[in-house]
Amino acid sequence: MSDTPPIAPQLEARRAGRFLFHAGVALLVLWVLVPIWFLFVNALSAPSEVTGFPKRLWPSFDLASVQFFLQFQGVTQALWNSVKVAVLTMILSIGMGAPAGYALSRFDFPGKEFFRVLVIMTRAFPLPLLALPLAVMFIRTGLDDTVLGLALVHAMLALPFAVLITFSLFSGIPVELEEAAWTLGCNRLQAFIKVVLPLALPGIMASAVFAFVISWNEVFAAAVLTIENRTLTAFLLQSLNVSPLPLKFAGGAALVMPALIFIFAVRKYLFAMWGIANR
Amino acid sequence: MAEIVIKGVAKSFGAFTALHSVDLTIADQEFMVLLGASGCGKTTLLRIIAGLETPSQGEVWIGGRRVDHLPPRARGISMVFQNYAVFPHLTVFENIAFGLRMAKVASSEVDRRVRRTAELMHIEQLLKRYSGELSGGQRQRVAVARALAMEPDVILMDEPLSNLDALLRLEMRAELKGVLAESKTTTIYVTHDQVEAMSLADRISVMNGGYIVQADRPTEVYRNPAARFVGSFIGNPPMNFLPAKPDGAGRWQVAGQSFAGPQGAAAEFAIRPEDLHPSDTGLSAEVRVVEPLGPHTLVTAQVAGQPLRAVLDSDRHITPGQVITLAPVPDRIRWFDPETQKAIA
Numbered sequence: 001m002s003d004t005p006p007i008a009p010q011l012e013a014r015r016a017g018r019f020l021f022h023a024g025v026a027l028l029v030l031w032v033l034v035p036i037w038f039l040f041v042n043a044l045s046a047p048s049e050v051t052g053f054p055k056r057l058w059p060s061f062d063l064a065s066v067q068f069f070l071q072f073q074g075v076t077q078a079l080w081n082s083v084k085v086a087v088l089t090m091i092l093s094i095g096m097g098a099p100a101g102y103a104l105s106r107f108d109f110p111g112k113e114f115f116r117v118l119v120i121m122t123r124a125f126p127l128p129l130l131a132l133p134l135a136v137m138f139i140r141t142g143l144d145d146t147v148l149g150l151a152l153v154h155a156m157l158a159l160p161f162a163v164l165i166t167f168s169l170f171s172g173i174p175v176e177l178e179e180a181a182w183t184l185g186c187n188r189l190q191a192f193i194k195v196v197l198p199l200a201l202p203g204i205m206a207s208a209v210f211a212f213v214i215s216w217n218e219v220f221a222a223a224v225l226t227i228e229n230r231t232l233t234a235f236l237l238q239s240l241n242v243s244p245l246p247l248k249f250a251g252g253a254a255l256v257m258p259a260l261i262f263i264f265a266v267r268k269y270l271f272a273m274w275g276i277a278n279r
Numbered sequence: 280m281a282e283i284v285i286k287g288v289a290k291s292f293g294a295f296t297a298l299h300s301v302d303l304t305i306a307d308q309e310f311m312v313l314l315g316a317s318g319c320g321k322t323t324l325l326r327i328i329a330g331l332e333t334p335s336q337g338e339v340w341i342g343g344r345r346v347d348h349l350p351p352r353a354r355g356i357s358m359v360f361q362n363y364a365v366f367p368h369l370t371v372f373e374n375i376a377f378g379l380r381m382a383k384v385a386s387s388e389v390d391r392r393v394r395r396t397a398e399l400m401h402i403e404q405l406l407k408r409y410s411g412e413l414s415g416g417q418r419q420r421v422a423v424a425r426a427l428a429m430e431p432d433v434i435l436m437d438e439p440l441s442n443l444d445a446l447l448r449l450e451m452r453a454e455l456k457g458v459l460a461e462s463k464t465t466t467i468y469v470t471h472d473q474v475e476a477m478s479l480a481d482r483i484s485v486m487n488g489g490y491i492v493q494a495d496r497p498t499e500v501y502r503n504p505a506a507r508f509v510g511s512f513i514g515n516p517p518m519n520f521l522p523a524k525p526d527g528a529g530r531w532q533v534a535g536q537s538f539a540g541p542q543g544a545a546a547e548f549a550i551r552p553e554d555l556h557p558s559d560t561g562l563s564a565e566v567r568v569v570e571p572l573g574p575h576t577l578v579t580a581q582v583a584g585q586p587l588r589a590v591l592d593s594d595r596h597i598t599p600g601q602v603i604t605l606a607p608v609p610d611r612i613r614w615f616d617p618e619t620q621k622a623i624a
Contacts, residue, residue, distance in 0.1 A: 179331050180364035182351040184429065185381030194377075198368045 036256065043253035047246040069250030072243070078235035079254070081147065082216060085231055088151035089158055089215035090208045096155070097162025097211075098204060102192075104163070105170035106178075119163050122156060131224045138225060145227050153221045158211035165210065169203035170196065206266035213259045281342040281355065281432030281465045282307045283328065288337030288347075290323050297323040299489045300337065305482075310459065310466045311494075314476040315486035316512070321469045322437055324486070328467060329358050329435050342432055352381075354433075357426035361438040363418040365410040371397070371421050372406040378429045392428050399458055400424040416447045423455065427462060434459065436468040440475065452478060473513050477501070485509050504613065507620040510549055516577065516588045519555075520615070521548045521562075531614075534562050534583035538607075540614050541623040547615045552577070554611035555589040561606030562587070566599050580605075 042049075043066060044059035069075060103109075104116060134153065135144065143149035173196055181191035197204075222234035230238065236251045243251075283305040290298040298320045305311045313321040326332040328339055330351035339347040346354045357378070366374050375393045384392070397403045400420040410418055419439060426434055439455075440448045456479055459466050470476055476483050477497045484494040485508070493505035504510035510518035523531040523538075523546050531540040533548045540546055553575075555562075564580035564587055571577075576593045579586065580603070589605055597603065614623040 174362065174364065176360045176362055176364040177366060179329075179351070180358065180360060180366070180425075181377070182331070183329060183356060183358040183435075184378035184425070185352045187350065187352065190381070195366055195368075 036260070039249060039253050039256060042246070042249035047244070065246040065250045069247050069254070072247055074230070074235060075232075075251075078230050078232045081226075081229050082232040084147045085151045085154060085222075086212045086215040088147060089154040090212045092151060092155035093158040093162040093211040094166075094204060094208045097159050097207070098166045100163045101166025101168075102170050102196075104167045106175065119160050123160050127157075127220050131221065134221075135224055144225060145229055147229060150222055150225050150229075150231065151215070153225065154215035154218055155211070157218060157221075158214045161210055161214070162207050165207040166200070166204060169200050169207075173199050206268075209262045209266050213262050217255065217259055282340075283433065283465060283467070284338075284340040285324075285328070286338040286340070288324070288327055288334045288339065290320075290327060290332065291335050297489055298327075298334075301489075301491055303484060303491060303494060305465060305467065308463050308465055310456075310468065310479060310481040312476040312480035312483045313467065313469045313486055314471070314473060314483050314513075316471060319486040320489040321471075321486045325435055325437055325467060325469045328433075329356055330354050331358075355431055356433045356435055357429045357431040358435040359422045359426050359437065359439045361441060363410075363415075363422040363442075365413070365418050365421050365425075367410045369409075370406065371402060371408050371410075371413070374410070374421055375406075375425045375428045377425065382429075392430075393424075396424040396428040399427065416443055416451065419443060419451060423458070427458070430462075431464060433465045433467070434462075436466065438470055439468075441470070441472070448475075455479070473515070477513075485512065487512070502611075503622065504549075505622050507547070507549070507615045507622075510613070510615075514551060516552050516590070518549050518551055518613075519587045521550075521582060521585050521587070522617075523548045523614075534585075536560075536562055538612060539609075540612075543616070543623065545617050546623060547617050549613040549615055550607045551611060552588045553590040554608040555587075555591075555605040556608065557591065557595065557603055558606035559604060561604045564589070564603055564605050566597055566601045566603060569597050569599055578603075 041057075041059045044061050044063070046060060046062035046064045047068065049060060049062070100119070104112065138144035138149050143152070177195050177199075178191045181195045182188070186194060217233065218231075219233040219237055222231045223237055226234055232251070232255060236243075236248070236255070240248070283303075285301055285303040285305075287300045287302060288298060289296070289300045301320075301324060303311075313324060315321045323332060327334045327347075328341075330346070330349060330353075334347060337347070338345055341354055341356070351358075365371075366377065369377065372393055375396060376389050379389045379392060393406070394403065397406055400423055402417060402420045402424060405413065405417060405421070410421070413421065419442075423439070440451055443451060452475060468476075468479060480497050482494055483497050483500050485492045485500060487508050493500055493509050495503075495505075500509060501513055504513070504518065507520065511520070521533050523533045523540065525544070526532040526537050529539060529542055531538050531546055531548065538548065540548070562582050564578075564582045566578055566580045567586075568579040569576060570579075571593060574593060575590045576595070576597065578589045578591055578597060580589065581587070582605075587605075591597070615621065616623055
């Protein structure tokens with residue numbers, strides 16, 4: 001009709017655009033949430049339900065699958081190994097990463113920018129490339145198949161993040177606060193402990209948690225470098241083709257859960273890190 | 280007793296020289312203001328005295344003790360920072376007590392001193408608060424109280440009022456002056472605000488390009504600038520400068536008028552805007568802009584092609600375009616060497 005207002009096509013286009021936008025968001029959300037939902041529904045259902053179809057929207061909270069998983073030969077040992085490696089990774093990467101982050105934020109030294117690039121460069125080498133020489137070196141030094149050996153590799157993977165997060169953290173604490181502490185009778189270490197550390201502690205904890213998650217989820221190095229002392233990821237990978245479905249789902253949920261909870265708890269600090277990294 | 284002696288202190292950052300061999304002596308209990316535009320080296324000098332910066336050359340003595348190799352904590356100084364640097368994770372009480380606790384002062388004495396300085400700075404009702412719950416002015420008070428509680432020989436202040444709004448700055452300025460005079464410490468105070476400098480200082484060190492150009496009493500710095508820069512930096516509006524031509528021995532031609540001046544080959548004529556008065560004879564000035572300011576009227580005029588500003592009585596009616604005759608007060612005329620930019624006595 002000739003008396004249709006000329007605004008209509010524009011309005012329609014905008015409506016279509018909005019529909020596309022919301023559809024895109026929904027798709028992305030489903031992309032992430034469906035596998036997680038699937039994992040939890042199956043992990044918290046009875047083994048008979050796991051193989052059944054259709055799925056329930058809400059799990060039946062039957063703990064038989066989880067119980068079966070925990071009683072499976074070697075699972076508790078692998079779980080305990082995972083915890084040990086992850087905690088050690090956390091300590092190593094913060095112990096080395098936080099001082100590096102502090103140095104980067106407070107001191108000017110020759111090659112500082114190069115060092116920053118180098119820190120990130122450690123992530124540029126694919127782990128499979130390093131795995132063989134590492135395995136040979138570990139066997140020679142007796143570090144193979146040990147918690148410490150694996151934790152060292154995981155610490156290397158977590159270190160760039162630890163350095164970047166703590167760097168942005170320390171940079172966010174005004175240097176005047178430290179200087180004020182020096183004029184009030186502190187030496188460098190005392191000023192750090194009494195002023196910088198209390199302010200940086202939540203962020204350092206976040207960085208530690210992130211290192212924990214990196215180690216917890218890592219599978220390649222764990223599978224290559226351990227035989228007897230498998231971590232949970234390596235153990236599940238190894239027994240993937242021989243284990244029943246309920247075990248896989250319960251194992252998957254056990255791997256995903258801590259990572260999800262932790263990352264959610266520390267998301268603020270991770271965004272801060274990306275903010276710095278993008279600059 | 281805390282006399283501060285600075286001997287040949289220089290500081291370079293790479294190729295940039297922030298300070299060129301500065302010599303300065305600050306008497307015990309003196310209030311010294313380091314005044315200059317940003318980048319003149321005043322903050323660098325203060326940080327060197329505090330021990331937060333190492334001088335490239337020279338010596339710093341505080342109370343007869345050479346301190347340039349000592350860390351800040353061993354120098355007997357307290358410092359107030361531009362952004363206050365109040366510790367956000369401690370209460371106001373613990374902020375003020377911080378230095379005392381580091382010095383292992385007995386807790387009853389800590390309590391007494393914190394309460395006394397808090398009272399002095401009128402923040403006794405804020406002792407339980409955290410810095411996030413304070414206004415800028417209150418944080419400023421906490422920072423000063425924290426420095427005073429140490430009962431230091433020397434207090435160093437780095438533009439402490441520059442982050443406050445105009446009214447609060449005025450109020451704090453008067454208060455600081457009273458409190459610091461009573462505390463009997465030697466004070467070094469860095470600012471770029473000349474009014475602040477004039478009102479607070481026993482002596483002002485005017486700095487420019489890494490040099491101390493003049494260090495003297497405020498009225499002296501204002502009346503008898505040692506260099507052209509001082510005259511043009513201090514005073515609002517600043518000093519007027521006019522070129523002068525030799526007119527026989529000891530006489531100079533300025534805009535067609537003859538003035539008695541120094542001997543020599545070249546000189547520049549200088550006069551403060553408030554030292555020009557309307558008269559029958561004098562400099563012929565064409566009025567460009569008239570700004571009534573209440574008590575005075577600021578007149579911007581043109582004299583022999585040069586801009587000239589005069590502060591005149593406000594009951595005189597002047598309009599732009601008018602030509603007036605301004606006579607300089609004879610004993611307020613100053614002369615500068617155009618070559619060295621220094622004052623000619």
